[in-house]
Amino acid sequence: MGTLHNELEAEAAKYLEEFNYDLETLENLILRLAHSNNDRAKLTNILRLAHSLKGSAGSYGFHLLSTLFHRMEDHLVVLDFTNSSLTDTIDTLLKFKDDLESVFCAYKNKDHSLLEKFQIKLGLQEKQADLSPQEDHEKPYRILLVETSKVIVSSIITTLQDFNIEISTLKDGYEALGRLLKEKFDLLIIGGQVSTIDAANLIEILKILPNANQDIAMVVLSSSKDKFSNLASHKLHILEKGPLLRQDLLVLLKHVPLKKVNLLKEDFHQRPLSLWVLDDSVEIHKLIDISFKKFPHVHITHFETAAMVEEKIKTEAPDLILLDVQMPEINGDELFKNLKAKGLLRDRKVAFLTGTDEPQEINKLRLLNPFAILKKPFSPKTLPQELFELLDQGEKLPQVS
Amino acid sequence: MAAKNLVVIDSDLEEIVPAFIAKRKIELTLINDAISQQNFDLLMSIGHKLKGNAGGYGFDQLSEYGSQLEIGAKQKDLTTINEAFSLISDYLNDLSIEYKRVD
Numbered sequence: 309m310g311t312l313h314n315e316l317e318a319e320a321a322k323y324l325e326e327f328n329y330d331l332e333t334l335e336n337l338i339l340r341l342a343h344s345n346n347d348r349a350k351l352t353n354i355l356r357l358a359h360s361l362k363g364s365a366g367s368y369g370f371h372l373l374s375t376l377f378h379r380m381e382d383h384l385v386v387l388d389f390t391n392s393s394l395t396d397t398i399d400t401l402l403k404f405k406d407d408l409e410s411v412f413c414a415y416k417n418k419d420h421s422l423l424e425k426f427q428i429k430l431g432l433q434e435k436q437a438d439l440s441p442q443e444d445h446e447k448p449y450r451i452l453l454v455e456t457s458k459v460i461v462s463s464i465i466t467t468l469q470d471f472n473i474e475i476s477t478l479k480d481g482y483e484a485l486g487r488l489l490k491e492k493f494d495l496l497i498i499g500g501q502v503s504t505i506d507a508a509n510l511i512e513i514l515k516i517l518p519n520a521n522q523d524i525a526m527v528v529l530s531s532s533k534d535k536f537s538n539l540a541s542h543k544l545h546i547l548e549k550g551p552l553l554r555q556d557l558l559v560l561l562k563h564v565p566l567k568k569v570n571l572l573k574e575d576f577h578q579r580p581l582s583l584w585v586l587d588d589s590v591e592i593h594k595l596i597d598i599s600f601k602k603f604p605h606v607h608i609t610h611f612e613t614a615a616m617v618e619e620k621i622k623t624e625a626p627d628l629i630l631l632d633v634q635m636p637e638i639n640g641d642e643l644f645k646n647l648k649a650k651g652l653l654r655d656r657k658v659a660f661l662t663g664t665d666e667p668q669e670i671n672k673l674r675l676l677n678p679f680a681i682l683k684k685p686f687s688p689k690t691l692p693q694e695l696f697e698l699l700d701q702g703e704k705l706p707q708v709s
Numbered sequence: 710m711a712a713k714n715l716v717v718i719d720s721d722l723e724e725i726v727p728a729f730i731a732k733r734k735i736e737l738t739l740i741n742d743a744i745s746q747q748n749f750d751l752l753m754s755i756g757h758k759l760k761g762n763a764g765g766y767g768f769d770q771l772s773e774y775g776s777q778l779e780i781g782a783k784q785k786d787l788t789t790i791n792e793a794f795s796l797i798s799d800y801l802n803d804l805s806i807e808y809k810r811v812d
Contacts, residue, residue, distance in 0.1 A: 589761075591729055591762045592761075595722075595762070595766065598725060634757060636754075663760055663761030665776075684764070685760070685761055685763065685764025685769075685772055688722065
């Protein structure tokens, strides 16, 4: 037994000796990217090397190295969906390489304190006492995205690419469970019907098994909100897969505890705001008045016909116009097109308020590139917050080309 | 005696809910007349509004019935329309509201 242990230790030491060459190879591959003219094949080479080194580091018991390679792989997969510049890509990959080098040295010198710091930094250890506020702030917000549809994955990644977020993508519930049992994530976004272990079962398993993610915020993506409505809670949100997913996700990200992602200004929560509401139902006007009762900085002007808006917009400039879609005579979307055609909209923001559930109808509205599409019925409790957040995020809202 | 349909509503809405419900009760006659005249456009419009407005006032079930009325009218399906009408009517007649502060 003792001999076997010694042999394994000797093998591990040999592995560490050779690891230096692996790091050199990795660095060379990364630096060569600079002359690659954004050649995807070069990225694939790095991905392959990271994948192979991840396996060998893990099998020799160097789990921190293995985890770092895994994160590097995650990053390379996500890169496929984004339009990151080559400089940013090289920069990030070199940072991974630097971390790998530090961890390698820590293993070699048996520097347990540095190894522990990396354990915490990578979310493999809960205790955070040793992290300085600066180090804690630099820890990226980690999302595990489990979804089979490439379109949905791409849509989510591109929506989140401007935030300081680290995304790991997987297609399968079983693999996701493996990662969740080992590493700490801040948010789990999971397709309702992913294979092997579906969202509902994975959530149940996470509650039972000891792991660092028992308190994790979750988003279940579903083709129908009702399917998972029984799971919904303050920590678990259900988002519908569909044309509004990106918008809904941006709104939701303001509600989950995203301290490190809060990069956006929040001045619309206080700044005077002129809001116009066009709806043929007086009950909606009353509900909107009640919704904004606690926000005296919001000045609301009500309109019951499209003609009234068309006249007033010639002389006044609101910050935001809420347009009901289905109305007698002129619909909200028709008015929007008219105002645009006449050059009366300029940079005024228009959001549609619609009661339709038809994806085709929502898609039609989306193609008009409004500022946002809000669904009826809306909650008077959450409407103001939702609007302020959309206004804060303003330019970040996805546009259809 | 039939059990009351108790709905808890945020007290912030207390000043606008009674008028909303009163209007819905008056609307029952309008729906009934529209059914007799097979005025599907009007039924669709009433259903659509009910679906979009009732939920915001805290009456989610009524919103569902509105959706059913809208779908029935779209399909010109009198069975669905009549069923939705009786559900709306029963809901409003049995309704009892309790206002509570919701944070």
